[in-house]
Amino acid sequence: MFIKFKTSSQIQYIVGKWLRNSFWLVVLLVACQQKIEQQVPVFHFEDPFDTSDTSVVFQERKVFDQDSILFTDNQFDGARINDFERLDDTTFLVTITPENEPINPSPWYAFRVWSKEPGTYYFKMNYGSFRHRYYPMISSDGESWVNLDSGLVQYDSGNFSSFKLELTKDTLWVAGQHVISSNKVAQWAVDLAREGRLKFDVIGQSKLGRRLVCLKYLNPNSKGTVVVLSRQHPPEVTGYRAMQFFMDELLHHELSDAFFDRYNLLIYPCINPDGVDHGHWRHSAGGVDLNRDWGEYLQTEVKQVVKDIYKETSTAPVILGIDFHSTYRDVFYTNDTITSYDYVKEDWFSYMEKTINNYEVNEKSSAIKRPVSKSWFYAAFGAQGITYEVGDNTIDSLIELKGRASARGILMSLTKSR
Numbered sequence: 001m002f003i004k005f006k007t008s009s010q011i012q013y014i015v016g017k018w019l020r021n022s023f024w025l026v027v028l029l030v031a032c033q034q035k036i037e038q039q040v041p042v043f044h045f046e047d048p049f050d051t052s053d054t055s056v057v058f059q060e061r062k063v064f065d066q067d068s069i070l071f072t073d074n075q076f077d078g079a080r081i082n083d084f085e086r087l088d089d090t091t092f093l094v095t096i097t098p099e100n101e102p103i104n105p106s107p108w109y110a111f112r113v114w115s116k117e118p119g120t121y122y123f124k125m126n127y128g129s130f131r132h133r134y135y136p137m138i139s140s141d142g143e144s145w146v147n148l149d150s151g152l153v154q155y156d157s158g159n160f161s162s163f164k165l166e167l168t169k170d171t172l173w174v175a176g177q178h179v180i181s182s183n184k185v186a187q188w189a190v191d192l193a194r195e196g197r198l199k200f201d202v203i204g205q206s207k208l209g210r211r212l213v214c215l216k217y218l219n220p221n222s223k224g225t226v227v228v229l230s231r232q233h234p235p236e237v238t239g240y241r242a243m244q245f246f247m248d249e250l251l252h253h254e255l256s257d258a259f260f261d262r263y264n265l266l267i268y269p270c271i272n273p274d275g276v277d278h279g280h281w282r283h284s285a286g287g288v289d290l291n292r293d294w295g296e297y298l299q300t301e302v303k304q305v306v307k308d309i310y311k312e313t314s315t316a317p318v319i320l321g322i323d324f325h326s327t328y329r330d331v332f333y334t335n336d337t338i339t340s341y342d343y344v345k346e347d348w349f350s351y352m353e354k355t356i357n358n359y360e361v362n363e364k365s366s367a368i369k370r371p372v373s374k375s376w377f378y379a380a381f382g383a384q385g386i387t388y389e390v391g392d393n394t395i396d397s398l399i400e401l402k403g404r405a406s407a408r409g410i411l412m413s414l415t416k417s418r
């Protein structure tokens with residue numbers, strides 16, 4: 001259908017009216033946008049960090065061909081190898097550099113290697129001025145990983161320096177931990193959601209356009225929310241794996257129904273998908289440690305997670321926030337501030353000590369001073385905030401035992417009548 005205008009003044013009138021309406025529409029949208037921004041409170045902690053973007057150097061993705069005899073590559077998500085040189089017939093130098101500096105000394109490496117001439121080859125690790133952190137693991141398929149036999153690892157003056165590998169033309173994966181890309185995390189979340197209790201959600205995109213995935217259980221009658229975070233720091237895979245066991249127990253225990261009758265659950269399993277897939281040591285694509293951005297949210301990943309948490313907890317505030325990480329040993333970092341939910345932590349830790357043989361919880365409390373997630377859970381909600389740290393070398397059976405015991409302790413605490 002066509003509308004005919006008799007005079008140009010009619011056209012001018014309609015165009016003018018449309019422009020005026022559009023102007024007010026834009027004003028309204030800007031106002032709404034500002035209102036949304038204002039709804040997320042920012043917090044100025046005593047020890048602030050500058051978390052504005054800094055530049056990042058991305059590794060060149062390629063096959064490193066050494067005289068067409070030995071090959072390595074970093075052409076997969078989570079890989080990191082920055083340079084590869086031949087030192088002599090059978091010895092090679094693997095250079096691993098960080099995405100930017102200054103940075104926490106967590107030299108992450110992950111690469112594939114194969115040889116046209118089967119034999120024993122030596123790999124010397126070069127982290128520049130940084131010290132070694134991750135013991136080498138190997139895999140034939142990138143899925144199942146085992147520690148490299150200690151007899152194949154060499155130490156100079158007590159420090160890790162190199163390892164040797166028996167290579168064939170078949171690809172061998174070598175990495176500092178299991179390689180778990182952002183897509184693998186998303187697939188884990190999708191599979192868990194298929195069971196029916198949790199809803200899979202994509203809350204937005206990372207700086208480089210990767211999905212920020214979430215699992216949610218939202219019941220309008222719930223009185224509180226438990227929040228779970230993981231992979232702020234890309235190589236901290238033992239923490240991520242503890243989170244998987246923790247979630248499995250939380251969802252499949254005999255007390256699970258009683259828990260979900262009372263509480264909501266939000267899980268953000270991969271907060272730094274760009275860092276994970278680019279094989280970063282620590283930082284986001286914005287070049288920032290995301291676990292220093294929980295005050296002003298200058299990094300888009302933290303900002304979107306914070307907004308989503310506020311959005312989903314207006315009637316069921318956060319009572320407990322657990323952020324899974326890895327470090328040199330198993331430790332729970334807690335806030336030294338008294339909250340209304342201290343009983344959850346006390347029940348949880350005492351349950352672990354009662355049920356795990358010869359186990360004493362290693363808790364380190366500190367004042368709320370830095371813009372880390374555990375501080376934010378308290379500042380934003382008065383909630384119990386806990387950084388659940390798993391040792392880099394904690395064995396699988398202990399990761400599972402403690403992850404499941406943690407979930408059971410929390411289930412028992414939060415389903416007890418008080």
Ligand SMILES: [Zn+2]
Binds near residue numbers: 233236325326
């Ligand atoms: Zn960490």
